[in-house]
Amino acid sequence: MKLLRHGPKGQEKPGIVDANGTVRDLSGKIDDIAGDVLSDAGLAQLTTIDIDSLPEVAAGARLGPCVGRVGKFICIGLNYSDHAAETGAEVPAEPVIFNKWTSAICGPNDDVEIPRGSQKTDWEVELGVVIGKGGRYIEEADAMSHVAGFCVVNDVSEREYQLERSGTWDKGKGCDTFGPLGPWFVTRDEIDDPQNLDMWLEVDGKRYQNGSTQTMVFQVPHLVAYLSRFMSLQPGDVISTGTPPGVGMGQNPKVFLKPGQTMRLGIEGLGEQQQRCVES
Numbered sequence: 623m624k625l626l627r628h629g630p631k632g633q634e635k636p637g638i639v640d641a642n643g644t645v646r647d648l649s650g651k652i653d654d655i656a657g658d659v660l661s662d663a664g665l666a667q668l669t670t671i672d673i674d675s676l677p678e679v680a681a682g683a684r685l686g687p688c689v690g691r692v693g694k695f696i697c698i699g700l701n702y703s704d705h706a707a708e709t710g711a712e713v714p715a716e717p718v719i720f721n722k723w724t725s726a727i728c729g730p731n732d733d734v735e736i737p738r739g740s741q742k743t744d745w746e747v748e749l750g751v752v753i754g755k756g757g758r759y760i761e762e763a764d765a766m767s768h769v770a771g772f773c774v775v776n777d778v779s780e781r782e783y784q785l786e787r788s789g790t791w792d793k794g795k796g797c798d799t800f801g802p803l804g805p806w807f808v809t810r811d812e813i814d815d816p817q818n819l820d821m822w823l824e825v826d827g828k829r830y831q832n833g834s835t836q837t838m839v840f841q842v843p844h845l846v847a848y849l850s851r852f853m854s855l856q857p858g859d860v861i862s863t864g865t866p867p868g869v870g871m872g873q874n875p876k877v878f879l880k881p882g883q884t885m886r887l888g889i890e891g892l893g894e895q896q897q898r899c900v901e902s
């Protein structure tokens with residue numbers, strides 16, 4: 623299933639994509655794409671609904687972030703060997719963990735606001751993992767049963783704030799609108815192999831990132847198990863699993879986003895996003 627949230631900012635309703643690609647409204651059936659709905663039982667319940675009987679959502683309606691009530695937005699850094707190389711960093715011995723604040727979350731096609739004074743706003747297409755079943759000390763062999771599904775994430779990053787302003791990376795990662803999620807959340811049964819998905823990102827039509835989740839260093843089951851040693855994972859948590867090469871910081875000379883530019887990005891089977899960059 624492809625589940626989504628549609629409507630104005632802060633008032634999103636749940637929806638589902640039907641077999642013809644039409645968005646249908648689910649608000650008569652569930653309150654949100656969040657919490658218990660993301661459990662195996664909750665998702666199984668949705669498969670019993672006659673999708674074609676649901677009201678159609680007008681074409682062109684705004685899509686919100688594809689998961690609601692995200693409790694934690696956890697990111698993995700330097701998780702593609704070739705991306706680590708372009709940034710001049712070593713592949714870490716253990717996963718690098720950092721946070722995006724949940725206030726950064728926005729719809730897949732919402733404007734991305736370049737923060738005031740920013741000179742180094744950058745892009746990162748990433749595979750997002752949505753937790754469906756919570757847990758602590760999760761075994762790697764059991765990890766995928768805790769995953770509800772996947773979505774596209776743009777881990778928008780301000781490199782000066784991230785790397786030159788002292789402290790952790792979080793300063794440059796969690797600015798408002800730095801976390802587009804969607805267009806939809808795809809349940810894990812629809813993705814045969816999350817470690818074999820093509821992913822790409824363009825700015826104003828120029829392709830910068832062209833990768834595959836095949837080159838991920840620490841793979842999804844390992845990341846879920848690893849994170850659960852340091853925190854309990856909860857339904858609706860989103861893990862953004864790192865980016866392949868081709869970020870702006872990795873260009874020679876470096877390239878950063880300017881107001882008026884447009885990012886387009888996508889992952890095989892998970893859909894596409896498009897964001898216009900605007901001044902904050």
Ligand code: ZN
Pocket residue numbers: 697698699746748777862864865
């Ligand atoms: Zn990232």
